[in-house]
Amino acid sequence: MSKRKEDIFNFSAISDECVKCGKCIPVCTIHNVNADEVTSPRGFIDLLGAYQKGKLDLDKTAKDIFESCFLCTACVEVCPKSLPTDMIIEQVRSDIAHKFGIAWYKKAFFLLLRHRWLNDLAFKLGWVFQTCGFKIKADIDSMNSRFSIPMLKADRVLPSLRKKSFLNSHPETIENGGKRKVAIFIGCLGNYNYKDVGDGLLEILEHLEIDAFLAKKQKCCSAPAYFTGDFDTVDNNAKFNIEYFESFSKDVEAIIVPEATCSAMLKIDYEHYFHDQPEWKERAIAIKSKIFMATEWLQNHTHLEQLLASKKKDMKIVTYHDPCHAKKMQGIHAEPRNLISKNYNIVEMSDPNTCCGFGGITMQSEKYHFAQAAGVPKAAMIKKTAADIVSAECSACRMQINNAMGSESKIIFKNPIELIAEALRKK
Numbered sequence: 128m129s130k131r132k133e134d135i136f137n138f139s140a141i142s143d144e145c146v147k148c149g150k151c152i153p154v155c156t157i158h159n160v161n162a163d164e165v166t167s168p169r170g171f172i173d174l175l176g177a178y179q180k181g182k183l184d185l186d187k188t189a190k191d192i193f194e195s196c197f198l199c200t201a202c203v204e205v206c207p208k209s210l211p212t213d214m215i216i217e218q219v220r221s222d223i224a225h226k227f228g229i230a231w232y233k234k235a236f237f238l239l240l241r242h243r244w245l246n247d248l249a250f251k252l253g254w255v256f257q258t259c260g261f262k263i264k265a266d267i268d269s270m271n272s273r274f275s276i277p278m279l280k281a282d283r284v285l286p287s288l289r290k291k292s293f294l295n296s297h298p299e300t301i302e303n304g305g306k307r308k309v310a311i312f313i314g315c316l317g318n319y320n321y322k323d324v325g326d327g328l329l330e331i332l333e334h335l336e337i338d339a340f341l342a343k344k345q346k347c348c349s350a351p352a353y354f355t356g357d358f359d360t361v362d363n364n365a366k367f368n369i370e371y372f373e374s375f376s377k378d379v380e381a382i383i384v385p386e387a388t389c390s391a392m393l394k395i396d397y398e399h400y401f402h403d404q405p406e407w408k409e410r411a412i413a414i415k416s417k418i419f420m421a422t423e424w425l426q427n428h429t430h431l432e433q434l435l436a437s438k439k440k441d442m443k444i445v446t447y448h449d450p451c452h453a454k455k456m457q458g459i460h461a462e463p464r465n466l467i468s469k470n471y472n473i474v475e476m477s478d479p480n481t482c483c484g485f486g487g488i489t490m491q492s493e494k495y496h497f498a499q500a501a502g503v504p505k506a507a508m509i510k511k512t513a514a515d516i517v518s519a520e521c522s523a524c525r526m527q528i529n530n531a532m533g534s535e536s537k538i539i540f541k542n543p544i545e546l547i548a549e550a551l552r553k554k
């Protein structure tokens with residue numbers, strides 16, 4: 128049974144509810160790479176209960192422990208009580224941010240996320256100078272750092288930057304017949320790095336004769352800030368986006384998002400975040416009926432499946448990874464597979480539902496050793512399929528999987544939207 132929001136942040140009540148059955152332990156991403164009871168779901172819950180009862184100081188050790196959760200929700204999926212470990216960790220990270228502050232480089236990044244013009248400028252400068260510090264691998268939209276600096280090891284595979292962002296490459300409205308219209312929320316990695324995702328989505332909408340509204344004023348969904356406890360940035364961006372979506376929502380059938388994390392943030396986490404702001408909570412709930420993951424909407428609301436069935440079959444083998452924010456949080460897993468399977472051969476990896484180990488900004492910087500360790504089994508199961516392509520509707524997974532696979536891997540990552548657009552180009 129799902130919990131009422133007011134119960135979710137009562138850490139001590141949640142702690143009392145945990146029956147210590149341990150069902151969450153084998154699936155826990157952090158416990159699998161750091162086998163210690165304190166870094167397990169029931170360990171986190173226990174400590175958070177003690178913290179709320181005043182029996183645990185939020186000291187550096189506690190900070191370190193609470194920052195080691197990947198927020199993957201694997202524990203929630205298997206817990207017989209559906210205890211929301213991820214959400215109470217997100218909540219305590221705000222207390223951590225207040226007490227210890229936020230590292231300067233994260234603050235700088237979150238500042239960019241609050242201002243689109245600043246973001247555009249920073250990424251433009253980044254594009255100009257990226258060749259100084261990185262070897263570019265244009266075929267996979269990635270780059271390797273040439274040297275080690277704090278937080279960034281040499282040879283780490285990161286997403287490269289494009290000269291022009293997706294949102295700045297197209298007009299705000301693209302007419303494809305005028306009978307139907309959707310808005311696109313592209314997300315930051317799709318806008319500045321993996322631009323072919325948005326371009327592919329526009330191609331698909333053209334084939335379906337559906338007009339596209341690019342929603343150019345959109346701000347970052349603020350998921351990176353939420354997972355780091357920077358609730359000021361979440362408040363700012365969430366309110367802006369909700370107001371902005373309301374301004375055009377009556378003119379479009381849906382707001383489609385080719386990104387698992389952004390869509391989960393907009394659709395689910397905004398409501399949780401606003402649990403103590405009733406007016407904004409209502410507005411977040413009202414707008415969410417318009418928000419869909421791209422494959423979800425295309426599968427269930429268009430004739431794309433039939434259109435793809437009329438196109439040539441590609442002999443390439445695809446293996447599909449389930450992003451935590453798609454399958455575990457939104458129940459989306461059949462839709463991308465159904466669409467991809469029309470033109471490609473799908474071979475399942477041994478456990479597509481295992482978290483790839485992205486984990487957010489802290490996990491990708493200070494706790495990178497955990498992200499790296501969590502990526503090892505995922506990369507191994509992908510390689511074992513001998514697929515040509517690994518796919519997931521999530522750019523954070525893409526960044527993590529590309530790095531875990533290593534720069535020598537021949538397996539290319541593509542968002543399902545890119546694969547579908549490629550299939551539609553064939554006669």
Ligand code: SF4
Nearest residue numbers: 145146148149151206
């Ligand atoms: S599965 Fe749920 S009830 Fe069981 S130990 Fe884990 S958090 Fe507690």
Ligand code: SF4
Nearest residue numbers: 155196197199200202
């Ligand atoms: S959200 Fe993931 S990493 Fe965190 S406690 Fe649950 S299973 Fe473990």
